Amino acid sequence: MPGFEIGLSMRRGLTFATGLVECLCFAGAVFGWASLVFVLKTEGYFSDLCVNTTGVNGTQVLDCSGQDERFSLVFTIASFMNNFLTLTSGFLFDRFGTTVARLFGICLYSTGTMMVAFSSSAMSNLLFPALTLLAVGGIMFLITNIQVGNLFGSHRSTIITIYNGAFDSSSALFFIIKLLHEVGVSLRSAFLFLTACSTIHVFRTFFLMPRRFIPYPLPDHYTYGITCGKSTALSSKVAENGDTQSEKEKLHKPLDKDAPAKQEKSFRECLLSRFFVLHLLWLSVMQLRHYLFIGTLNPMLEGLTDGEPSLVSKYINAFAITQLCGVLCAPWNGLILDRHKGKPRALGESEQEADLRATVLSLFLTALQCVFFSVCATIPYLPLQYLTFILQVLNRSFLFGGNAAFISVAFPSRHFGKLYGLVMALSAVFTILQYPCVSLVKGPLGGDPLYLNVALTLLSLLAFIHPLSVYLHCRASGGKSALVVSPNICVEPHSCWEKLTGSSFVNTGPIILPVESLGGEEEAVEAPQVTPPCGQRFTPALPLPFLSLPGGDSHPSSQADVVRIPALPTYVGESRLRV
Structure with a gap:
């Protein structure tokens, strides 16, 4: 079906491209707050909080610290709700699927843009609900787009990090609005245009996204969205947990019906795991650092430039x-996470363990970047802030892309929405500290953020605990892996037999048997309990069963025997069974 395959590839490519545009132009706009504040100040929002004070030399000075604090509060609440309500968004996504979640997010986002469009200096308080709705609607766009990575197999983590990088870059939307405002485009016109763009989101929801979820691994000929006419693809059944099982996949079952199936962790087990707790700490300390930097950027620059408006605008x-x-920095993290794809894994290492091992470097580099960024932000030297900006965007793209990628790797996919939402919600509770931190700087610290920045730099060192924990886990599990014969590697049968039994095997050539030759029959024979030389990697708890060819001898010394490890699936279908 070449035409059908081309159609699938085009649809997947279009889904990826439009998802990138959606995340890049809309999803994370609220984090461009520093640019929008500049516009709002010129429009007179919260100007009633500016008061005349007497300066040192007796001159009248306009003190707008109250206005700055109110703008900071708007962003604090919006950023908190962006994270905290991600929990609700995640549960909504896991329970009702993509279509319902996206329509809900579109409604929130459109309401937020409408509220900003019809706000004014006399109704400045409309910014509080408006920015919150923009934040929550935007994060829903991101959550529903992350699953697009499942369409691209070995590039899954790269796609996830690209989307998170695009989410970060979408903060430039308010910068574009600022530039348009400077050439005469009103704030109302700009936000009404954003409201009209919701029709594009609705179109994409029905035609380029699944009704429920995109499964991983992806079944053959998997299709989604509204199509014209009947699809020639295999019909798929979406289970309640979001997994898809095609009719063809049902053949991929272990021949040993008594072999225990691998049990996925429950949501409660994931929640109480060491990985989840340390990942939450890793995210929270760095996210607090970023939110404080963004929320206090305007007053910080005003202090470093002595209040020169043109210089503040320049920075x-x-x-x-x-x-x-x-969006350009994020793929670097994705390449780090996907660098092992397509390479042979260590003996006995599962795909999930290999993916988890690949996250160690990403987690460590993210923590290291945050320390460098925090140190630069601490030094009160204006030209150095250019480097601070670069480190901030690099670290931010690594942070949120790595967050989503780690959760998708370390935990079952059916819990992704809930766990992603919960980790963002709990980290949001931690970021509430940014408002008292701002008050601390303006009060007891006399406007000097140096001591606060030093404290935040020291706090960010806690982020190194997480990559160290994952590294130690991977190193420990490496010695406990069971012996696994990969279906993609042809192993010398005498070598495999010696590892299992400690005795020699007479055949010296590889045995590659088409599955069809097994005739669908299996015969188990008793084998003695053994402790092979590689017992530290594989210790059989049960007698080893064997599969025999029809009419063949099932004695262990026979050259026709195929060794099958208990409780592991026999690969059936177009693949070959290899020993």
């Missing part, structure tokens, strides 16, 4: 431009 523009690079 705000530079910061906004660097945010565009988030």
Whole structure:
């Protein structure tokens, strides 16, 4: 079906491209707050909080610290709700699927843009619900797009990190609105245009996204979205947990019906695991650092430039431009996470263990970047802030892309929405600290953030605990892996037999048997309990069963025997059974 395959490839490519545009242009717009604040100040939002004060030399000075604090509060609440309500969004996504979750997110986002469009300096408080709705609707776009990585197999983590990088870069949307405002485009016109773009999101929801979920691994000929006419693909059945099982997949079962199936962790087990707790700590300390930096960027630059508006605008523009690079930085993290794909795995190592091992470097580099970024932000030297902006966007793209990728690797996919939402919600509770931190700087610290920045830099060192824990886990599990014969590697049968039994095997050539030759029959014979030389990697708890060819001898010394390890699946279908 060449035409059908081409159609599937085109649809998947279009899904990826439009998802990238959606994340890049809409999803994370709220994090461009620093650019929007500049516009809102010129429009007079919260200007009633500016008061005249007497300066040192007796001159009247306009003190707008109250206005800055109110803008900071708007962002604090929006960023908190962005994370905290991700829990609700994740449960909604896992329970009702993609279509319902996306339509809900589109409604929230459109309501938020409408509220900003019809707000004014007299109704400045509309910014509180408006920015919150924009944040929650935007994160729903991201959650539903992350699954698109499942369409691309070996590039799954790369796609996930690209989308998260695009989410970061979408903060440049408010920078574009700022530039348009400077050439005469009103704030209302810009946000009404964003509202009209919701029709594009609705179209994509029905035609380029699944009704429920995109499974992983992806079944052959998997299709999704509304299509014209009947699909020639195999029909798929989507289970309640979001997994898809085609009729063809039902053949891929262990021949040993008594072999225990691998049990996935329950949601509660995932929640109480060491990985989840340390990952939450890893995310929380770095996220707090980023949110405090964004929320206090305007007053920080005003302090470093002595309140020169043109210079502040110049640095705000530079910061906004660097945010565009988030989508360019994110694939680097994806390549780190996917670097092992297509390479042979260590003996006995599962795909999940290999994926988990690949996350160690990503987690470590993310923590290291955060320390460098925090150190640069601490030094009160204006030109150095260009480097701070670069490190901030690099670290932010690694942080949120790595967060989603780690959860998708370390935990069962059917819990992804709930776990992703919960980790974001709990980290949001931690980020509430940013508002008292701002008050601390403006009060007891007399406007000098140096001591706070030093404390945050020291706090960010806690992020190194997580990659160390994952590394130690991978090293420990490497010595406990069971002996697994990969279906993609042809192993010398005498070598395999010696590893299993400690005795020699007479055949010296590889045995490659088409599955069809087994005739669908199997015969188990008793084999003695053994402790092979590689017992530390494989210790059989039960007598080893064997499969015999029709009419063949099933004695262990026979050259026609095929060794099958208990409780592991026999690969059936177009593949060959290899020993």
